[in-house]
Amino acid sequence: MVTLADLGFCQNIICEAIICTFNLDGRPNAAPMGATIKNSQEIILTIYNSAETLKNLQITKSATLNLTGNIDFYYKSTLKDDGLPADWFKKSDTVNAPKLKAADATVSLSIKDFEPVDEIRTRVTCYVKHVEALKVYPQTYCRAMPAVLEAIIHATRIKALISVEAEQEHVAKLYSLIQNCIDVVNRSAPNSHYTELMTDLQKKIDLLRGGLKT
Numbered sequence: 327m328v329t330l331a332d333l334g335f336c337q338n339i340i341c342e343a344i345i346c347t348f349n350l351d352g353r354p355n356a357a358p359m360g361a362t363i364k365n366s367q368e369i370i371l372t373i374y375n376s377a378e379t380l381k382n383l384q385i386t387k388s389a390t391l392n393l394t395g396n397i398d399f400y401y402k403s404t405l406k407d408d409g410l411p412a413d414w415f416k417k418s419d420t421v422n423a424p425k426l427k428a429a430d431a432t433v434s435l436s437i438k439d440f441e442p443v444d445e446i447r448t449r450v451t452c453y454v455k456h457v458e459a460l461k462v463y464p465q466t467y468c469r470a471m472p473a474v475l476e477a478i479i480h481a482t483r484i485k486a487l488i489s490v491e492a493e494q495e496h497v498a499k500l501y502s503l504i505q506n507c508i509d510v511v512n513r514s515a516p517n518s519h520y521t522e523l524m525t526d527l528q529k530k531i532d533l534l535r536g537g538l539k540t
Contacts, residue, residue, distance in 0.1 A: 328457045333393060333431050335363045342475060343433075344392045344399055345371065346415065346424045347382035354415040354424035355382060356403040358478055361391055364451065369435060371450040372443060374486040380448055387437040388421040389452065392429035395465060397474050399426065401523050404478050405485065405530050420456040431459035446490065470515035474523055477507035481531055488534050497535070504531060 335341055340360040349355050357379045362370045369391065373380040383389060392399075403410060415424040420434040435452035443449050480500040487493040487500075508528065511520050 328431070328459045330363055330366060330369075330433070330454065330457065333433075333457070333459060335361075335369075337363060342400075342479070344394065344403055344426060344429075345379055346390045346392060346426060347379055347388070348386055348423060349378065349382060350385065354410065354412070355379065356392075356399070356410055356414070356424075356426070358400045358404055358475075358482060359391075360479070367454050368438065369433065369452045369454060371452065372447055373450060374483075375446055375448055376486055380450070383437055383450060384440065386422050388418075388423040389435045389437075390418050390421065390423045390425040391433040391435060392426040393431040393433075393459075394426065394429050395462070395471075396428065397471050397520070397523065399428070400475055400478050401527070404481055404527075407530070430462050431457070433457050446486070468514060470511045470518065470520040473507040473510040473514070474520050474527075477504045477524060477527055480504050480507070481527060484531060484534060501531065501535065504528070 340362055343359060343361055344356050345359045346354060346356045355378055357377065359371055359373070359379070364370055414426060416427050418425045418434050421436055423434070425432045433454055434456040436455050438451040438453050441449045441451070480503050484497055484500050487497050508524050511524050515521060
C-alpha cells in the first residue's frame with residue numbers, strides 16, 4: 327500500500343501538487359497548491375479566500391491532490407485564461423472530485439474542517455481516503471523546472487492579491503522574484519519550452535498588473 331511518505335511528504339515540508347475539485351456547474355477545476363501533512367492520514371492546505379478551489383471545497387467537501395512532473399499542468403492550471411481541457415480529467419472512484427488522468431500519483435481527500443488563517447486565507451484540514459501511484463523512471467535534474475514552478479506559485483499569489491491595496495508592496499516583491507526565476511531559466515535552459523512558458527507568464531502577469539513594471 328502506497329503511503330504519503332512514499333510520495334515524499336514529510337513533516338514541516340511544503341509539497342507542491344495540483345488540487346482538483348468540481349465547480350458548482352460540475353466542470354472540473356485544477357489549481358497548483360502547496361500541501362503539508364499533519365500526520366500520515368491528514369493533509370493541510372492553506373487557500374486564498376478568493377480562490378475557486380476553496381468555494382468548491384466548501385460545497386463538495388472532496389478533492390484530489392495530484393502529483394506530476396509535467397510542468398505544463400502547473401502552468402496551464404494557474405491563470406486558466408482559456409479554461410482547462412475536459413480530457414485532462416476523469417472522476418475519482420473514491421471521492422466526489424475529478425483527478426488528472428496523467429498524474430503520477432493521486433491522493434483522494436475528504437474535508438475535515440476549515441479554519442480562518444487571516445482576512446485573506448483559510449486553512450483546510452483533509453482526511454486521506456485513498457492513495458494511488460504509478461511507478462515512474464527517475465528524471466535528470468535541471469534548475470529550469472523548479473524555477474518555472476516557483477514563478478507559477480508567485481503568479482498565483484499575485485492573482486489573489488493584485489486588487490488588495492494593502493498588499494501592493496508584497497505584489498511588487500513577488501514580481502521581482504518572478505524576474506529572478508526568469509533569469510535562472512534563461513541561463514539553465516535557453517531557447518527551451520521552459521523559456522516559452524516564462525515569456526508567456528511574464529505577459530500575463532504584466533496584464534494583471536496593468537502593465538506596471540518594477
